[in-house]
Amino acid sequence: MTRTHDVEQQVEEMARRARAASHVLGSLRTQVKNAWLLRAVERLETCRESILAANREDIRQAEENGVAAPLVRRLSLAGDKWESMLDGLRQVASLQDPVGEISELRVRPNGLRVGRMRIPLGVVAMVYESRPNVTVDAAALCVKAGNAVILRGGSEAIRTNRALGAELRAAAQDVGLPQDAISVVPMTDRSAVDYLLKQDRSIDLLIPRGGKGLVRKVKQESAIPVLAHEEGVCHVYLDASAELAMARAIVLDSKLKQMAVCNGLETLLCHREAAHKVLPAVLKALHEEGVEIRGCPATCEIFAEAVAARDADWRSEYLDKILAVRVVDDLDAAIDHVQRFGSDHTEIIVTQDYASSEAWLRRVGSSTVGVNCSTAFSDGYRLGLGAEIGVSTSRLHAYGPMGLEGLTTRKFVLYGDGQLRE
Amino acid sequence: MTRTHDVEQQVEEMARRARAASHVLGSLRTQVKNAWLLRAVERLETCRESILAANREDIRQAEENGVAAPLVRRLSLAGDKWESMLDGLRQVASLQDPVGEISELRVRPNGLRVGRMRIPLGVVAMVYESRPNVTVDAAALCVKAGNAVILRGGSEAIRTNRALGAELRAAAQDVGLPQDAISVVPMTDRSAVDYLLKQDRSIDLLIPRGGKGLVRKVKQESAIPVLAHEEGVCHVYLDASAELAMARAIVLDSKLKQMAVCNGLETLLCHREAAHKVLPAVLKALHEEGVEIRGCPATCEIFAEAVAARDADWRSEYLDKILAVRVVDDLDAAIDHVQRFGSDHTEIIVTQDYASSEAWLRRVGSSTVGVNCSTAFSDGYRLGLGAEIGVSTSRLHAYGPMGLEGLTTRKFVLYGDGQLRE
Numbered sequence: 141m142t143r144t145h146d147v148e149q150q151v152e153e154m155a156r157r158a159r160a161a162s163h164v165l166g167s168l169r170t171q172v173k174n175a176w177l178l179r180a181v182e183r184l185e186t187c188r189e190s191i192l193a194a195n196r197e198d199i200r201q202a203e204e205n206g207v208a209a210p211l212v213r214r215l216s217l218a219g220d221k222w223e224s225m226l227d228g229l230r231q232v233a234s235l236q237d238p239v240g241e242i243s244e245l246r247v248r249p250n251g252l253r254v255g256r257m258r259i260p261l262g263v264v265a266m267v268y269e270s271r272p273n274v275t276v277d278a279a280a281l282c283v284k285a286g287n288a289v290i291l292r293g294g295s296e297a298i299r300t301n302r303a304l305g306a307e308l309r310a311a312a313q314d315v316g317l318p319q320d321a322i323s324v325v326p327m328t329d330r331s332a333v334d335y336l337l338k339q340d341r342s343i344d345l346l347i348p349r350g351g352k353g354l355v356r357k358v359k360q361e362s363a364i365p366v367l368a369h370e371e372g373v374c375h376v377y378l379d380a381s382a383e384l385a386m387a388r389a390i391v392l393d394s395k396l397k398q399m400a401v402c403n404g405l406e407t408l409l410c411h412r413e414a415a416h417k418v419l420p421a422v423l424k425a426l427h428e429e430g431v432e433i434r435g436c437p438a439t440c441e442i443f444a445e446a447v448a449a450r451d452a453d454w455r456s457e458y459l460d461k462i463l464a465v466r467v468v469d470d471l472d473a474a475i476d477h478v479q480r481f482g483s484d485h486t487e488i489i490v491t492q493d494y495a496s497s498e499a500w501l502r503r504v505g506s507s508t509v510g511v512n513c514s515t516a517f518s519d520g521y522r523l524g525l526g527a528e529i530g531v532s533t534s535r536l537h538a539y540g541p542m543g544l545e546g547l548t549t550r551k552f553v554l555y556g557d558g559q560l561r562e
Numbered sequence: 563m564t565r566t567h568d569v570e571q572q573v574e575e576m577a578r579r580a581r582a583a584s585h586v587l588g589s590l591r592t593q594v595k596n597a598w599l600l601r602a603v604e605r606l607e608t609c610r611e612s613i614l615a616a617n618r619e620d621i622r623q624a625e626e627n628g629v630a631a632p633l634v635r636r637l638s639l640a641g642d643k644w645e646s647m648l649d650g651l652r653q654v655a656s657l658q659d660p661v662g663e664i665s666e667l668r669v670r671p672n673g674l675r676v677g678r679m680r681i682p683l684g685v686v687a688m689v690y691e692s693r694p695n696v697t698v699d700a701a702a703l704c705v706k707a708g709n710a711v712i713l714r715g716g717s718e719a720i721r722t723n724r725a726l727g728a729e730l731r732a733a734a735q736d737v738g739l740p741q742d743a744i745s746v747v748p749m750t751d752r753s754a755v756d757y758l759l760k761q762d763r764s765i766d767l768l769i770p771r772g773g774k775g776l777v778r779k780v781k782q783e784s785a786i787p788v789l790a791h792e793e794g795v796c797h798v799y800l801d802a803s804a805e806l807a808m809a810r811a812i813v814l815d816s817k818l819k820q821m822a823v824c825n826g827l828e829t830l831l832c833h834r835e836a837a838h839k840v841l842p843a844v845l846k847a848l849h850e851e852g853v854e855i856r857g858c859p860a861t862c863e864i865f866a867e868a869v870a871a872r873d874a875d876w877r878s879e880y881l882d883k884i885l886a887v888r889v890v891d892d893l894d895a896a897i898d899h900v901q902r903f904g905s906d907h908t909e910i911i912v913t914q915d916y917a918s919s920e921a922w923l924r925r926v927g928s929s930t931v932g933v934n935c936s937t938a939f940s941d942g943y944r945l946g947l948g949a950e951i952g953v954s955t956s957r958l959h960a961y962g963p964m965g966l967e968g969l970t971t972r973k974f975v976l977y978g979d980g981q982l983r984e
Contacts, residue, residue, distance in 0.1 A: 163901055167925045240924065246946060252935055254945050259927060261957050340781075344957050356785075359762075363781040365788075365958040386980045393982040479585055488976075501975050502662065503589045505681060513674055513978030522983070523676050523974060524668060535683050535766050535971045536787040537959040549957040552945060553923050554910075556935025558808045560815040561944070 144331055151335035154323045155342035158263045158288040161320035165286050166260050170237040172317055173284055177233040180276075180311040181226050187307055192218060194299040195272065202296045214270045215297055225273045228527075232280040235526045238548050239286045250562070253555040258548050260286030262344035265336055267292045267358065269350040272300040278347075279308050279322050281529050285547035288321045290343070292336060295328035302326055337362035345547075347530055367538060367546070369531045371457045372402030372485035374515045377474045377500070378422070379491035380413040386512060387414075387490045388422050394488070394515040396429055400459045402531060403486050403508075403518040407454060407464040409474045415442055415467045423465065431461045438467035454481040471496055475503055482506060484533045486518035507533060507540030566753055573757035576745050577764035580685045580710040583742035587708050588682050592659040594739055595706055599655040602698075602733040603648050609729055614640060616721040617694065624718045636693050637719055647695045650949075654702040657948045660970050661708045672984070675977040680970050682708030684766035687758055689714045689780065691772040694722040700769075701730050701744050703951050707969035710743045712765070714758060716772075717750035724748055759784035767969075769952055789960060789968070791953045793879045794824030794907035796937045799896045799922070800844070801913035802835040808934060809836075809912045810844050816910070816937040818851055822881045824953060825908050825930075825940040829876060829886040831896045837864055837889045845887065853883045860889035876903040893918055897925050904928060906955045908940035929955060929962030 184191065195217045202212050217225065238258050245255030264287045266278050275291050282289035293301040305324030312319045325332050337346070340363045347367050348358040355368045376394055378387050394405035410419045415438060423433055423443045433439070434453045435446035446465065453464040454477070468474045478487050486508040489500040497511045508518040518541060520528025525543030532538045538546035606613065617639045624634050639647065660680050667677030686709045688700045697713050704711035715723040727746030734741045747754050759768070762785045769789050770780040777790045798816055800809050816827035832841045837860060845855055845865045855861070856875045857868035868887065875886040876899070890896045900909050908930040911922040919933045930940040940963060942950025947965030954960045960968035 163927075166927060248944070248946055252939060254939075257923070262927070359785040363778075365956060367958075389980065389982060397983055501679070505585075505588060505684070506973065508974040508976065510974075510976030511978055513976050513981040514983055516983040517674060517676075517976055517978075517981065518974070522670075524670055534787060536789075537971075539971045540974045549959075549961045551928065552930040552932075552940070552962045554930065554932030554935055554939055556933055556939075558811065559935040559939065560811060561819055561936055561938040 147327060147329050147331050148335045150327070151325070151332055152339065154290060154325070155263065155336070155339035157320040158290055158323055159342040161318035162260065162262045162288040164318050165283065165288060165321050166239070166262075168286065168317065172315060173237065173286075174233045175315040176283065176311055176317045177229050177280055179314050180280075180308055181229050183307040183311045183314075184226060184276075184304070187303070188222070191300065191303045191307070192222070194303040198272075198297050198299045205296075207296060211270055211296070215272065215300070217272055217300060221273060225276050228273075228277050229280050232284050232527060235284065235544060237284065238544050242553060243550075250559050251557065252559045255553050255555075256550040257553045258550050261547060261549055263288045263290065263342055264345045264347065264547065265290040265292065265339075265343045265364075266347045266349065267333055267336070267354065268348070269294040269354070270297060272297040272304060274349065275301050275304045275324065276308070278529060281527055281544060282547055283317070283321050285544045287547055288323075290323045290325065290336065292325040292333060298328050334361070337364065340364045349530060365537070367530065367532045367542065368534060369402065370533050371483050372404070372531070372533075373406045373455060373457050373481065373483040374403060374486040374518070375407050375409055375478050375482060376405050376488045376490065376515065377409040377478075378411060378414045378418055379471065379489055379493060379496045380411040381492040381496065382411070382414050382418055382490040383492060384418050384421055387418050388425055390488065390490055390512070390514055391422050392425060392429070395426065395431060395463055397514075397516060399461065402457070403515050404459065405463065405515050406457055407466065407481070409477055410465070410467050411471070411474070412438075412467055412469055419443070419465075419467070426463060429461075431463050434462060434464045436466040439465045442467075457483070471499060475500070478504055478506065484535075485531065486510075486515045488513060488515055507531070566751075569749060569751050569753050570757045572749070573747065573754055574761065576712060576747070577685065577758070577761035579742040580712055580745055581764040583740035584682065584684045584710040586740050587705070587710055587743050588661070588684075590708065590739065594737060595659065595708075596655045597737040598705065598734055598739045599651050599702055601736050602702075602730055603651050605729040605733045605736075606648060606698075606726070609725070610644070613722065613725045613729070614644070616725040620694075620719050620721045627718075629718060633718075637722070639694055639722060643695060647698050650695075650699050651702050654706050654949060657706065657966060659706065660966050664975060665972075672981050673979065674981045677975050678972040679975045680972050683969060683971055685710045685712065685764055686767045686769065686969065687712040687714065687761075687765045687786075688769045688771065689755055689758070689776065690770070691716040691776070694719040694726060696771065697723045697726045697746065698730070700951060703949055703966060704969055705739070705743050707966045709969055710745075712745045712747065712758065714747040714755060720750050756783070759786065762786045771952060787959070789952065789954045789964065790956060791824065792955050793905050794826070794953070794955075795828045795877060795879050795903065795905040796825060796908040796940070797829050797831055797900050797904060798827050798910045798912060798937065799831040799900075800833060800836045800840055801893065801911055801915060801918045802833040803914040803918065804833070804836050804840055804912040805914060806840050806843055809840050810847055812910065812912055812934070812936055813844050814847055814851070817848065817853060817885055819936075819938060821883065824879070825937050826881065827885065827937050828879055829888065829903070831899055832887070832889050833893070833896070834860075834889055834891055841865070841887075841889070848885060851883075853885050856884060856886045858888040861887045864889075879905070893921060897922070900926055900928065906957075907953065908932070908937045910935060910937055929953070
């Protein structure tokens, strides 16, 4: 009882301090924010051994608790992961600061000049699972965009996250950035998340990264705006005019290169006219790579190794060596399928036809739509955002891969010389 | 029991149909949307007498139910209000269609071209009170931006709203726009709102317009993103260098010209150095117009007619002839006051000083910040947005006055010729 009350008070206090820090951060010079990022690299390097020791202890404990092996692997910060975490900090330091930029400055007929200035959101809270490098990545992006950040990682990574958070805060103090710009929730109590969801006076945005259950809970229970990436049921559609070589290369790249990420291919659609010319060779290549094909009746007729797909397959994010395949009558049927079963993530058409490409780009409403390229390009780095804090599949504010700009908003700025209403 | 079940089914069906209509609307030509707007003007003109009769019946019923006189007045569509409602439709027809515009099209090193295409949000639901002209205004803006709209007005305006909705749908049928693009919730059951809040599979955005209780309820109970205008506790700050004539004109205009709207002045802040030079004349002018002055101790010392302000006054949206007034030590104290008590709406500085003006614009985080102009300019029309569907005081997606653009989002569009991941 007292304990729960303590957790509530701690979370509330943390959010209040983050809000206060955000008022300072909002107009801090880029130089100070960059100095913090580079100082953090130095501090993390200095403390490398003790942080990796905390990380090994998290891993040992997770194994003891019987956490599944893939999840345990994601916990580790050793080897390449450590280096790429530090590289991430350096890269964020090199990104242009979006804060303060004024755009669309126009003069009204009465002489009032009206523009829109990009500003931070304020306080961002992230709730995530497993990977402790998210602690560093998210802190870097949020603070570079001028936001205070509250980080709540998985309980299995608590020692690592605490150690990382301590260095990020110490680096802040070193360079004159408010320490409360970065807070790691130090306790593993589940109730801490519930209290975090209630701080709508102090938190401007919640970013849940994890399973569907977590995202759903956050959306349902909080009055704070949520940017959620829920799932990626991504489609490639082979149009009637699709060429075999390009179709095969794009499908294999989209399905096989990084299977466990949200922009991987999950359902292949194929125009009836391409079903005999192109589909068999594409499916054969996939099958040879060990991909299980779950097909509609027409697919099973064309490709003997296919098993019959059920309705649930059209909605499945396998993240595995399984592909749902459906032959459709035409482009309209392909678009209907995507609208009905898709998750607003990434949909690619393979075509040589101008009208088909334009119709696909215009009419498919998903957050990334493309012609003749891999689904892999639905990614903040590959799209040129310079960074990525998540992929939003809800349409408000940021839709699709989200970088620094998604962590800001715009206010109206008015330059007058005495204007009154007419 | 059966009844409630019916309401639930009707609301769900309405949302499902709106979602289906939104798929057609999203790529409809501007010509068709404009034809609908102009056809609606014709139909409303033709049915003017019967709609005004329904409106009179709503008013009669409201008076019989003892609804307060100001609310009853807002119900009426007669006279000027009718004309300005039709003018609104014509004006929306003349606005540029934001849908389909591609911006920031850039070429990646591998030749992939990446741009961002503006698209509708999908389905927008508005929950509002009293004024039935909102039914027509909101439908016009939502549909012009390519969204299907579900309208739930106050029960006291139900006959008027039903009559308006029928004509808007009939006009849609006349020009080949899907009728389900416009739905008016036909029943007055309170449970209809509860069911609406649950349609997160079919509705992309909720816009509540009404009292704090309504906004709070919508935010708390729904997993659907919400764009809420909560309240406007707007500030004018008279800097040390403020000139009397401009200060007086801006304060009087901001406070008195339209008192019942959210961009009206509620708290006046004044630099200690301006408190003797400028404040007495400003307060005298307000007092002569019948404004009650609730001042901090320094204000009460300077201006004998002031009454002592309580803490609650700093947070009050009076919408009335009352003004809270506080003398502050400097610009920092003024900004602190706004951060602590403001509502992120509109804050204006009156100054002749370059550094003060820049600091105000940069450091005050409200949705509209300005120098030397009336608070009245925090308004979609006056800022040049061409229209306004509300003023958002939450930072996600749209912050401040919100026009057509706020009813859209952007997706990534990729033009490739076979690009795979490196």
